[in-house]
Amino acid sequence: MSAAQGFEFTLLHTDAHSAARRGRIQTAHGTIETPVFMPVGTQGTVKSLSPDELRDTGSQIILGNTYHLYLRPGTALLQQAGGLHRFANWPGPILTDSGGYQVFSLSGLRKIHEDGVRFQSHIDGSYHDFTPENVMDMQRLIGADIIMAFDECPPHTATEPYVARSNEITRKWAHRCREAWLAKEPAYGYGQALFGIVQGGVFPHLRRESAHQLIELDLPGYAIGGLSVGEPAPVMYEMTGVVTGILPADKPRYLMGVGKPENMVEAVALGVDMFDCVIPTRNGRRGQAFTWQGTINLRNARFRDDFSPIDADCPCYACANFSRAYIRHLLQAGELFALRLVSLHNIAFFHQLMQAMREAIEQDRFAQWKRDFYAGLEQK
Ligand SMILES: [Zn+2]
Structure with missing residues (x-):
């Protein structure tokens, strides 16, 4: 062999x-x-x-x-x-x-x-x-x-x-x-x-x-x-x-x-x-989530009554089932489930990012995709 x-x-x-x-x-x-x-x-x-x-x-x-x-x-x-x-x-x-x-x-x-x-x-x-x-x-x-x-x-x-x-x-x-x-x-x-x-x-x-x-x-x-x-x-x-x-x-x-x-x-x-x-999991355990609009820290007080998902475009288990407000509450309470949810979302998001790049490359539109990606980050 x-x-x-x-x-x-x-x-x-x-x-x-x-x-x-x-x-x-x-x-x-x-x-x-x-x-x-x-x-x-x-x-x-x-x-x-x-x-x-x-x-x-x-x-x-x-x-x-x-x-x-x-x-x-x-x-x-x-x-x-x-x-x-x-x-x-x-x-x-x-x-x-x-x-x-x-x-x-x-x-x-x-x-x-x-x-x-x-x-x-x-x-x-x-x-x-x-x-x-x-x-x-x-x-x-x-x-x-x-x-x-x-x-x-x-x-x-x-x-x-x-x-x-x-x-x-x-x-x-x-x-x-x-x-x-x-x-x-x-x-x-x-x-x-x-x-x-x-x-x-x-x-x-x-x-x-x-x-x-x-x-x-x-x-x-x-x-x-x-x-x-x-x-x-x-x-x-x-x-x-x-x-x-x-x-x-x-x-x-x-x-x-x-x-x-x-x-x-x-x-x-x-x-x-x-x-x-390690950042999707390491930062995730600290409450930092990656989104198409950039990173957010779910511990932030502004998410206290935000009942939208971490990322509206993300199909992951965390985004399909739980709100920013709920995850923030879990983080504030030191609940382990929060660390799992944010880690899971972040890894899912990194894979979605790669998937989007794979499709853009296949269609010879990577340069435009990259411009759109940066424009999205500025919408935060
Ligand atoms: Zn998600």
Whole structure:
């Protein structure tokens, strides 16, 4: 069996007036229509939502996180369970992040060495080593359909010489990930597609260098990492455009950790196919809801007697059945149901946004759709 057996990307259409793309990813666990938003299930669950609810919102693929799942419950237990699909009862496609970003952002003391990184767990302070080889093995046992190369993710404030050295580490590690990925049979009888991660900080020539280095590996897909980490949005778009201008057209492109609706709209215009972000659920738990007129905070007093739904155009369970006033009341009372309703709506809204973009691209009217989208936000 080939390492990525069952995985295939088809570029269906490119918008006539922008770089926006309409595509389709085939995996062993089902089809993904792109551009796609992928809800984040860090610990093997998209916070507060059941797999059925995720399906009903239009979720096609969810994320798991290797760093978190390795520390708890551990890959041995996941293997015993038959992989994350079975353990979490999510029958659709799954993507796992390699843990690179978490090792560099969450863990305590960490030290890069020849083989990989030694770090301290954020849970109990215990020491662990991540190497390209063992991270591939962890992702093999977790069993996601799409797995990510282990990379170094420099902070957005990193200097040019630092990022240049970091690119070299990411390049070497990507080679080793590819070797390790090809060396073993997948654990559960279906292929796993390895994506490389383009780094390069906020330096266009280092982004180009990193992209070219990874393309040489001829991987099934490519991600753009190290963005949406505090840099201004125009810088994020500039770096994204530099990289999408280089990446091969026949491979999917994934902008990691992005983002807000406007960020995704801009990145789709630049030719990005896949996104993930915690904000629909994280902000949702704080009462922030996304709508076609922009974001609203349902804790706000002005919603006290507002008996309209969160978004009048949204068919989700929360909008079909409950008012802003009711959800505000639940938030004020600290009721858990409010967190679920707003998270559910936000994820449904992000999927509706992607669905609208997919249709606009198919009909070569993405540029007009984008103007209408921004005009809608101004109506708030
Ligand atoms: Zn809704």
